Amino acid sequence: MRTLCASTLIGEFLVVGLAGLVALRLTDHSPGTVWLVFGTAMALCLLACGLLGRPGGVAFGWVVQAGLIASGFLVPTMFVLGAVFALLWWTSVHYGRKIDAGRAAAQP
Secondary structure: OHHHHHHHHHHHHHHHHHHHHHHHHHOOOOHHHHHHHHHHHHHHHHHHHHHOOOOOHHHHHHHHHHHHHHHHHOOOHHHHHHHHHHHHHHHHHHHHHHHHHHHHHHOO
16 A cells, blocks of 8 residues: 555655746736745645555555645636545555455455
8 A cells, every 4th residue: 555655645745746837927916925835735745655654654645645636826827736635645545455355355
């Protein structure tokens, strides 16, 4: 599960960084505001990757997904991107757990 979830979070990190660059051009918000929101989101994606092996790591990933959707109030396109990544996150967690259970069952 950790591999799938970490892959989703790294992809999210990259997309959020690129969305921050787009937000600089398409919004009237100051660069400081844009990078406060998007830089924080990027840092939280990396932190969530590090917490995946610990209790509450997946729950923290859900908090990151909710925050990404909420960033749509700054850049409306982020509502769509946030929803897509939340769906990817759910898929990673769901199928990652199935893969882990299958591996555990296959071991003697």
